Amino acid sequence: MSIAVLAQVYDEVRRLSIAGSSVAPGDFRLKKLITPLEKSGEKAPVFKKVAESVSKVVESNEATSAEALLDLSTLVNAILYTQGEVGTEGELEPVEQIGAGLLPKRTPASLMKSVATALTTSGSGRLELLQESLSQDPFPDPRLLGPAIDALDGSYHEVGDLVERTILPQYGKAIVPIVLEKFDRKGGAGDARRLSLLHQVDPDGTESIIHEVLEDGSSEVKIVAISKLRDPKNVPFLIEQSKAKAAKVRDAAFSALAGIESSDAAKYLIERIREKGHLRAVREGLKSRHPDAVTVLLDETRKAWQTLLDTKEADKKAHEAAHTRLVTLLEALEKRTDKETEKLLLELFPQRAAITKAEGKNGTKTCSDHVLARMSECSNKTRELLIAEHATYEDYELAIAAEATLKQGTPAQFYEVFHIYLVNAKTAKSKKREAQSKAEAISQVICNQVQSIYHYWYNLNNSEREQEAIRNREKMDPRWLDLATKHGYMEIVYVLARPGHKECHKALESELKSRLKKKTVAYHLMDVMLAIVRSEHPDSADLIIETIRDTSKRGTAYFGYALARFIPALDKSALPKLEALLGELPENEADHYVEAVAELKNRR
Template sequence: MSIAVLAQVYDEVRRLSIAGSSVAPGDFRLKKLIAPLEKSGEKAPVFKKVAESVSKVIESNETTSAEALLDLSTLVNAILYTQGEVGAEGDLEPVEQIGEGILPKRTPASLLKSVATALTTAGSGRLELVQESLAQDPFPDPRLLGPAIDALDGSYYEVGDLVEKAVLPQYGKSIVPIVLEKFDRKGGAGDARRLSLLHRVDPEGAESIIHEVLEDGSSEVKIVAISKLRDPKSVPFLIEQSKAKASKVRDAAFSALAEIDSDEGAKYLIERMKEKGHLRSIREGLKSRHPKAVKVLLDETRAAWQTLLDTKETDKKAHEAAHTRLVTLLSALEHRSDKETEKLLLELFPQRAAITKAEGKHGAKTCSDCILARMSECSDKTRELLIAEHETYEDYELAIAARAALQQDDPAKFYDVFHVYIESGKNAKTKKRSAQSKAEAITQAICNEIGSVYHYWYEIINQEREQEVVRKRDQFDPRWLDLAVKHNNMELVYALARPDHKPAHKALEAELQKRLKAKRVDYHLMDFVQAVVRAKHPDSADLIIETIRNASKRGTGYYAYALARLIPALDKSALPKLEALLSELPDNEADRYVLAVAELKNRR
């Protein structure tokens, strides 16, 4: 007898078992299989019995669906698999365990599949998906270990680096034998990541490997080995490596020297800092926190500032060297918050105009921007001075000042100081591009602070992340949203829209409708759909359904991935409309939303 229809039933039962038995009642795909089963039952009674079992699943409710689905699954499996053999011959031997045992986690199959695919395939969006999946905590899971280890050798280095730093360390020492099995000290980027991973999960065990690599390892693997050296006894070797021809080897050596608390290392760094010319070759060493090295760094920055002021632009070679040196030294002050660094920045700030003039056409205000950036990171005192001069800035400088003001955590003051730029940028009488640029700079600073606005394609809905975004949104003065609606600044509207703000809801809906009717497909359409859901628009479900229909009509199936992620955040009252939508969509399109609707249905 033909069992093709039984295979279809098996596939549907498996799908429903993964999604949860509560979504089985009324399932339209199972319903389609009853007729062919009954027809086959005219010749083979077993098919009629399967049809009856399918009908019980469809007619069940949330209370009886689990038992009905289990009965159907048992029956179909008994028919398809009537014979089988398990086990193996031979004696059992204990397996040596390293580290703690790892058991499968209670992770949704859909998440496991998407993460495994992102780790083992090519294409854009994989990095964002893996990043966002970390919030769902799918690791460590033995089912994802193989894909994660394979990702170390991937061509997209950012995915490989993320897996090495944030994913595989969660498995602990238990993965050491698996990592060592494929490790080749003369290998490439994948083996370099393996060595770094070994050092993370088992620093003591990796020591002997590191010293072997230093003798005859490949350049890529050797660079990682050098960067892991932290013993003061390694300082002479690192000094030697800091003179290597390969720039990456030098960077690794200087980076290690900057981390080691050694007078010998600090002395060497000081000598190199005082050399004439630019400092690009030792830029990693400038990050040293050794008190003696820091003091010389600040003194050399003051000297470089004066040298640039004294060097004429007509002497191109000397001027370029002086400029490069000052930029490199200022960059090395990044994230320093000590009093001496604060004192230097307060000295440099009033001299920005003179420094910019000294930079000439060659500099394009690079040094001035560096000074502002370092002030925004240093202390409350430097930030307050930076913010006080906001009216004198161009757009890029204004963006730095806005970021500094956001760190001060005073919402009312931030609005009072910076809202004028949104007003000026949208003023009908203002024709200057500079005013519009400044408005864009403030808009972008706010959107970046809130986060999770762009690239919703790869964001996985989870309560903790949503709460963080909402918390940041609600920290802004409520007057910003009123201002954004008034001037139709849609970037700010969809970043700041709140559940209680009807004008923002109206503006979002109007913008969404406009984009749905546009002739060209709009990439940022998803930003507005996301904002509608986050702001709890009363018609969120209807707007998402309209967007899904629009995507189906246009043939833009790639929207489904983002739209499906929004469905679980809707109110449960939307379920009847969503289920009706699934029945009217073609099967291949409905498949994209079935699990999302099931997740909403099962949400407590």
């Protein structure tokens, strides 16, 4: 007998069992199978019985759906079981257990599938989906271990790096034998990630592997091995490697030297820092926290500052060398919070105009910008001075001061100091471009503070990152949304939209209608939709349905992945409209939304 149609029934029953029996009544996919089952029933009565059972499920209600679905599942499984074979020939052998053992987590099937797909396929959006999935805690799960290990070899290095740094370490030491199976010390980027991963989960056990790699490993793997050396006895070897021709080998060696608490390492770094010329070769070594090395670093920064002031721009070669050296030293002060660094920054801040003039065409305020950036990180004292001079800054500098205010000040202070830049951009009669540039800088700071650009991948009900975004919005003065709505700063409206703000709702609906009228729809349409749902717009469901229909007609079905994430956050009163929509859409597009509608239906 042909059992293809039964296999389809089995797939649909399995899908409904996962989603919950409450979504089974009226299921349009199951309903489509009744007719072919009845036709097959004319020759084989068992198909007629299956058709009757399917009809009972489709015609059931919430009270009877569970029993009807169970009956159908039992019947279909019994038929398929009798048509197949089980077991295999040969002797059984025990499976070796690795580590303490991992049990599957209670992760929703939809999340498991999307994560596995992101790990094993190519294309845009995978990195953001994986980053978002971490907040829903799908790892460590043995079902995702294989795909995650395979992702180490992916061509998109950012995904491979995320898997190596954040995902696979969650599995712990138990994965060491599995990772070693594919590790090739003469391999490429994937094997370099494997070595770095092994060092994270089992640093002691990886020590011997690192020394093997140093003997005859490939350049990519060897670079990782060098960067992991932390024993003072390795200082002579690292000094030798720091003189290698390959820049990446040198960087790895200096990075290791900077992390070793050794007077010999510090002495060598000091010698290199004091050498004449630029410091690109020892850039990683400048990150050392050894007190002696830090003292020399600060002294050399003062000297380099004065050297650039004294060097004529006409002497192009000397001027460029002096500028490069100073920039490298200022970069090395990143995230230093000690009193000596604070003292240096307070010395340099009043001299910004002079050093900018000395930079000439070569610098374009590079050194001044670095000083401000270091001040924003260093201490309360440096931040207070930085903020106090905000009126003297250009757009990039203004953004640094705004971020420092967010870090140190109150929400009200941030609004009172910086809101004028948004007003000026709309009212300025002269220097309008400059005013707009400053307004864009403040707008970007606000958006970055609340959430990342890929926020439309968030699950609005469960995402920790969405909860973090809510907390960040609550830290912003409510007057920002009033101002943004009044003057049309839609980027700010998107991130600060909140329930009960009528003007915000009007602005968002108007923006959505405007975007849907355009010939092409940019992906930032998702920004508008997220803000509409998040702000609990009274017509959220209707606006989502309108958007789904519009994108479907345009053939831009890829919007469905993001739009589906908004559906579980809607009010349950939207269910009849959404279920009617599923019947209208082509089946391949309806797939995007079925599980989301089921999640809304099952939400308590």
